[in-house]
Amino acid sequence: MLALACYAVNEDISRGREKTESKPKFRDEFQRDRDRIIHSASFRRLVYKTQVFVNHEGDLYRTRLTHSLEVSQIARTIAASLGLNETLVESIALAHDLGHTPFGHAGQDELNNCMSEFGGFEHNLQSLRIVDHLEKRYAEFRGLNLMFETREGILKHCSKKNARKLGKIGERFLNRNRPSLEAQLADLADAISYNHHDVDDGYRAGILSFDQLSEINLFGKFLFKIKKEYPQISDNQVMHETLRRMVSFVIGDLIDNSKYLIDEHNPKNIDDVRNAVINLIQLSEQTEKEHSELKLFLRSYLYKNEVVDEMTKKAKVMIRTLFDSYMSGDVKINDNLDVEKGMDPTKKARKIADYIAGMTDRFAISEYNRLS
Numbered sequence: 001m002l003a004l005a006c007y008a009v010n011e012d013i014s015r016g017r018e019k020t021e022s023k024p025k026f027r028d029e030f031q032r033d034r035d036r037i038i039h040s041a042s043f044r045r046l047v048y049k050t051q052v053f054v055n056h057e058g059d060l061y062r063t064r065l066t067h068s069l070e071v072s073q074i075a076r077t078i079a080a081s082l083g084l085n086e087t088l089v090e091s092i093a094l095a096h097d098l099g100h101t102p103f104g105h106a107g108q109d110e111l112n113n114c115m116s117e118f119g120g121f122e123h124n125l126q127s128l129r130i131v132d133h134l135e136k137r138y139a140e141f142r143g144l145n146l147m148f149e150t151r152e153g154i155l156k157h158c159s160k161k162n163a164r165k166l167g168k169i170g171e172r173f174l175n176r177n178r179p180s181l182e183a184q185l186a187d188l189a190d191a192i193s194y195n196h197h198d199v200d201d202g203y204r205a206g207i208l209s210f211d212q213l214s215e216i217n218l219f220g221k222f223l224f225k226i227k228k229e230y231p232q233i234s235d236n237q238v239m240h241e242t243l244r245r246m247v248s249f250v251i252g253d254l255i256d257n258s259k260y261l262i263d264e265h266n267p268k269n270i271d272d273v274r275n276a277v278i279n280l281i282q283l284s285e286q287t288e289k290e291h292s293e294l295k296l297f298l299r300s301y302l303y304k305n306e307v308v309d310e311m312t313k314k315a316k317v318m319i320r321t322l323f324d325s326y327m328s329g330d331v332k333i334n335d336n337l338d339v340e341k342g343m344d345p346t347k348k349a350r351k352i353a354d355y356i357a358g359m360t361d362r363f364a365i366s367e368y369n370r371l372s
């Protein structure tokens with residue numbers, strides 16, 4: 001690892017773990033976090049969870065797992081060039097989507113509807129819940145007992161109401177402090193990653209065309225150049241070459257602009273980062289505008305497209321059926337879900353939500369078939 005900058009997180013200034021443990025022998029504390037995440041059951045499940053396209057729709061689409069790896073790759077590249085803690089951003093990136101339900105956002109929205117009387121459901125909060133409570137593997141503690149800064153990065157946003165229940169990790173949402181630069185970076189790397197790979201997947205699915213995409217500034221400017229430079233290459237090559245230049249342009253912009261902001265605000269340590277008036281990891285204004293344009297385009301033309309929407313409708317029915325069946329208690333429930341009749345409904349609903357959220361797409365489909 002390259003030398004860390006004074007404003008980076010390192011284990012000596014870390015707020016540490018909830019439960020104190022002896023120091024790892026062959027790695028540092030943040031490497032230990034990353035390794036715990038990789039060895040968790042929730043991480044393995046990501047391979048069968050939808051990013052945008054349901055897993056069985058095609059073998060080449062991104063899944064939550066490949067998405068998380070791509071986020072981690074982008075985040076690490078940027079971290080290294082800013083002198084940030086590469087292992088910490090890697091851990092945050094690998095864990096950031098652990099709390100996602102089956103069937104992507106449709107699944108999360110419906111589970112949130114199901115839970116409306118019981119405190120709601122939010123995938124980001126669920127990711128933290130998994131690493132703090134739901135993984136049960138270690139003899140000495142519940143969850144993965146991760147470092148404060150890893151958990152802080154996982155909890156990207158949080159309502160004040162929820163923040164009050166979370167203790168130390170929720171404080172920054174009440175005090176309006178900023179998270180570490182590593183957390184800020186992992187968050188942006190997520191957006192850079194899906195904005196780029198959802199174009200690729202949407203094109204592969206035949207939903208997005210070059211014609212539509214050429215209207216989008218960020219994509220169009222590279223497309224135009226590549227078509228001129230290489231008139232003889234295939235459409236797939238054009239797509240890949242355009243995306244690769246686009247993503248590397250955005251990454252370059254983020255590095256340059258963040259360097260500029262760091263220089264200007266001159267943080268001497270992590271406290272300066274937390275108390276800064278703005279996030280110091282940011283795209284330039286112009287690129288941010290273009291990036292948002294692409295995001296909005298994807299929202300209208302991909303996420304709300306009828307092919308994707310059809311799956312969304314089906315997903316909602318499946319999640320609702322699972323939730324209602326388990327709540328009613330009339331069905332034979334899998335042994336992994338220990339709920340009983342007569343249990344406090346809020347407690348029962350939360351256990352059911354945890355159980356459903358942990359399902360892979362294919363397990364949810366087979367449970368749905370069994371129950372309906």
Ligand code: MG
Nearest residue numbers: 067096097190
């Ligand atoms: Mg993500």
